[in-house]
Amino acid sequence: MREISRTQVDARWSRPERVVLAVSVDKEGKADIIALGWKMKTSGVPPMVAISVGKTRYSHKLISEGKEFILAVPGEDMWEEVLYCGTHSGREVDKFKQTGLTPLPAKFVRPPVIKECIVNLECKVAGELDTGDHTVFAGEILNYWESEDQRRNLLSIGRESGYEFLGGGKGYRFGAIKR
Amino acid sequence: MREISRTQVDARWSRPERVVLAVSVDKEGKADIIALGWKMKTSGVPPMVAISVGKTRYSHKLISEGKEFILAVPGEDMWEEVLYCGTHSGREVDKFKQTGLTPLPAKFVRPPVIKECIVNLECKVAGELDTGDHTVFAGEILNYWESEDQRRNLLSIGRESGYEFLGGGKGYRFGAIKR
Numbered sequence: 001m002r003e004i005s006r007t008q009v010d011a012r013w014s015r016p017e018r019v020v021l022a023v024s025v026d027k028e029g030k031a032d033i034i035a036l037g038w039k040m041k042t043s044g045v046p047p048m049v050a051i052s053v054g055k056t057r058y059s060h061k062l063i064s065e066g067k068e069f070i071l072a073v074p075g076e077d078m079w080e081e082v083l084y085c086g087t088h089s090g091r092e093v094d095k096f097k098q099t100g101l102t103p104l105p106a107k108f109v110r111p112p113v114i115k116e117c118i119v120n121l122e123c124k125v126a127g128e129l130d131t132g133d134h135t136v137f138a139g140e141i142l143n144y145w146e147s148e149d150q151r152r153n154l155l156s157i158g159r160e161s162g163y164e165f166l167g168g169g170k171g172y173r174f175g176a177i178k179r
Numbered sequence: 180m181r182e183i184s185r186t187q188v189d190a191r192w193s194r195p196e197r198v199v200l201a202v203s204v205d206k207e208g209k210a211d212i213i214a215l216g217w218k219m220k221t222s223g224v225p226p227m228v229a230i231s232v233g234k235t236r237y238s239h240k241l242i243s244e245g246k247e248f249i250l251a252v253p254g255e256d257m258w259e260e261v262l263y264c265g266t267h268s269g270r271e272v273d274k275f276k277q278t279g280l281t282p283l284p285a286k287f288v289r290p291p292v293i294k295e296c297i298v299n300l301e302c303k304v305a306g307e308l309d310t311g312d313h314t315v316f317a318g319e320i321l322n323y324w325e326s327e328d329q330r331r332n333l334l335s336i337g338r339e340s341g342y343e344f345l346g347g348g349k350g351y352r353f354g355a356i357k358r
Contacts, residue, residue, distance in 0.1 A: 001283065001294060001324045006226055009323040013252040013298040013332060014220070016195055016356065040217040041193070042231040043311025047185055050229065050308075050315055052221040073192040104180060115180060119192040129229075129308035131317040132222025136229055138310040144188045145180045152339075153192060160331075162341065162356035177195065177341030177356060 015158040019082055019174070022051055023070040023103075023111040024062035031103055031112055032090030034059035035082050037156050038134070039071065047141040049123060052134045058090040063125065063137055068109040071139065073119035075151030079167045079174035081116075082154060087170050108142040118153070120145040152176040194337040198261055198353070201230055202249040202282075202290040203241035210282055210291055211269030213238035214261050216335050217313070218250065226320040228302060231313040237269040242304065242316055247288040250318065252298035254330030258346045258353035260295075261333060266349050287321040297332070299324040331355040 017037045025031045038052035049071055053060045063069050074082050081099040088095065096103050103112030106122045113120035123139025155175050157163045163175035196216045204210045217231035228250055232239045242248050253261050260278040267274065275282050282291030285301045292299035302318025334354050336342045342354035 001292060001299065001326060003286075004323050004325045006320070006323055009298055009300075009325055012325055013197065013199075015332070016197075018192070018195075020192075038219040038221055040219045040229070040231055042217055042315055043313050046311050048311045048313075050219070050231065050310065052219055052229065107182075113180065119188055120180065121188075127308050127310055129306050129315060129317060131229065131306055132225050132227045132319070134222050134227075136221055136308060136315060136317065138308060138315065140311070141185070144183050144185055146183045146188055146191055147180060153194070160356065161358045177339065179340045 011158060015156070015160065016163070017156040019074060019154050019156050021072040021074055021082065021085060021114065021117065022059060023072060023114060024059050024066055024068070025111045026062055029110060031096055032059050032062055033085045033095040033101070035086030042138055048126060048138055049121065049141060050136050050138045052131065052136050054134050060135060066110065067125040068111055069123050069137070069139060070106060070109065070111045070113050071121040071123055072114040072117040074154045075116070075118045076154055076166060076176045077151060078116060078154055082174065083169060083172055086172065106143070113145055118147045118151050190337060194335070194339065195342070196335040198253060198333050198335050200251040200253055200261065200264060200293065200296065201238060202251060202293060203238050203245055203247070204290045205241055208289060210275055211238050211241055212264045212274040212280070214265030221317055227305060227317055228300065228320060229315050229317045231310065231315050233313050239314060245289065246304040247290055248302050248316070248318060249285060249288065249290045249292050250300040250302055251293040251296040253333045254297045255333055255345060255355045256330060257295060257333055261353065262348060262351055265351065285322070292324055297326045297330050
């Protein structure tokens, strides 16, 4: 064992990372989408997920105020939309409009689900934790949706073998596990 | 999009999951190891990780009391040790002794690092969040260690192609991305 810098160690334990989207709405119901790598499940009963959102992000404001979000899982065909959502701010652009993604009404929360995603989870914020430059939002899952196809998960990948590289840019690399 | 049950949807978005170990100590300094799938990074400045630990687990008690843990990343050769840690309780067994894993002193915290792991992060608990049947512990990372080899991450996998199946049991399947 040797001590090591943080940049070096991240490459050793952080890949593959599944990429997700989170959808939130402002007071008028206008929706924003953020791309997230930092998320986990955090309860079985009741079912809950936790997401970590940067405090400067527009979605941070919307989720803090609205207390609801959709956790949406993009398919392998969606890396360009994910890259767009991850590199633009909802303060300046309408991400549904710019990406062409389709909002559909959810059943129990105000933010819409994303039609093109392979999974959508309707979440109500049940707790928040201040962690450095991010906030952890724990969401109780109220409803589950899935697409009727078998597209693979989109992953954030490194340069290891075993992945099909799908595309990327601005420091991001997206892929899926090779079939 | 169709509504779906939770069991079905987990298979669509939860794999691959990197598996980690967390090491904590009791008041006498005796160490326990828990296996975790639910973890994420949660801050860049300062660097932090979050882990979700079941409230009934012995490690939950130790981390709640000691406010420190090591996040240790097992290599591809360690699925049997991980399975043992995930299916036994530190209330009844000494997991370092039973698995043969080697504790080494950390630099800034009381729990030891695991010599055989590919990465060890020394963490001090900076915040806790009650989430259903688990608690989220946010840990500020005080120091990073890595092994001097190139073993792959151990993953919790499903039955999709693209993985090298390494072993498993009791409902767990472990693997690594195929090179």
